[in-house]
Amino acid sequence: DSGVTQTPKHLITATGQRVTLRCSPRSGDLSVYWYQQSLDQGLQFLIQYYNGEERAKGNILERFSAQQFPDLHSELNLSSLELGDSALYFCASSVEVRTEAFFGQGTRLTVV
């Protein structure tokens, strides 16, 4: 158990809908990262938050947004969903100055 909790584990929704994925980082970790992993693909960096503020942005679509709350949990919002958004979405957390990131078990999103 990495200490990073993601909910829900599975999500099936229709095209055009909006979903929210939730992540609770490890206790004490201020950095939260979101990654998208499509079938047989690598980990695409979406966005990073540090202590409530956006720190870095990757190839995140405009239909996607995220935030980190004062209690440090983070949410990734995906809207106007398309079939191609079906993927595993991982959240990771880390202590800022280190390179070891701890990953949650992921949310498997299926858009039908």
Added chain:
Amino acid sequence: GQSLEQPSEVTAVEGAIVQINCTYQTSGFYGLSWYQQHDGGAPTFLSYNALDGLEETGRFSSFLSRSDSYGYLLLQELQMKDSASYFCAVKGSQGNLIFGKGTKLSVKP
């Protein structure tokens, strides 16, 4: 920007040694990490190199040459459970981790 190149697939037999290479291009270098991911599972941290040389952790070792922008992960005494995808990653200047596309290792009996 940052980019990483690693082979897409590697196959080896149980008990053998395998090396997974990674070359990177990055505007600022803060170290090279390796992660393991089993099918359907979460990536887990294996090792980190900030300085040139070899770091050993049990059956796994990781090497870095900053002058060559190159590193590798060495897996010894391969076991069936080592069948997984292995990702190299660099830390971007803003602290985010950028991953390579991953190398799928298949260990055969």
